[in-house]
Amino acid sequence: MIAGEKIGFTVVEYGNSRKIEACENEYRNLMVLINDQVYPEGFGECGGQGRCATCMVRIEGGDVSLLSERHRNEESTLGKKGACSANVRLSCQILINSLLNGATVYIEE
Template identity: 35%
Template sequence: MPKAVFIEANGGEYEVEVSVGQSLMEAATDNMIDGVVGECGGVSSCATCHVYVDEAWFDKLPPADDLEESMIDVARDPMDNSRLSCQIKMTEELDGIILRLPVSQF
C-alpha cells in the first residue's frame, strides 16, 4: 500500500499507509495527525487541510482547480507549493509523497 509522510511544523514526522483513491486529508484525519483538520469533510470549502507539498512531489500532482486555488488564497500562510490535502488522491505514483504542515490551520 502506498505511503504518505506528514511532517509537522515542529518536526514531528508520521508515515501513514494510504489506500489508492483515498484523499490525503482522509488519511491524515484517519490517523489522527494534528495539523490537518478537514473541517468541511473534503469539499474544498474551508482550507483546514492545507499542506505544503514537498517540491520533489509538487509537479507530480494534477494542477489545482479554480475552487481549490480560491481556498488556498484564504489559507493561513499560503506558499507556491500549497495544496488542499482533500484534493490530492493517492495513487501508486505518489507512494512516499512528503507533505509539510503549517504551524496552524486557523
C-alpha cells in the same frame, strides 16, 4: 477485488514525522487519510468541500504533477489564505495515488 498499488510517503506535524503506507484510493482523499492516521486538531473542518483551508499542506518531493493539479475552488480558497506557493495544496483535493510516492507532506498551521 484487486488491491491497489502501495503508496508510501511521510507526514510531518509539529516537527514529528510519521511514515504512512496506504493502498491506492484506500481513502477518499489525503485529508481523510491524515485525519484517520495522524488526527491533527481542527483539520478538515468543511469535510472536504475545499472551502475552509484547515486541511492545507505543503508538499515536498513526490511527483511534480501533484503540484499542478489544483481543483474546483482550491485556487481561490488558498488565495484567501495568502498561500500562493505552488507546493501548498488543500489535502482534501489530493487523491491517494502514486503521485504521492516518496513525498513529504507538512501540515501547515
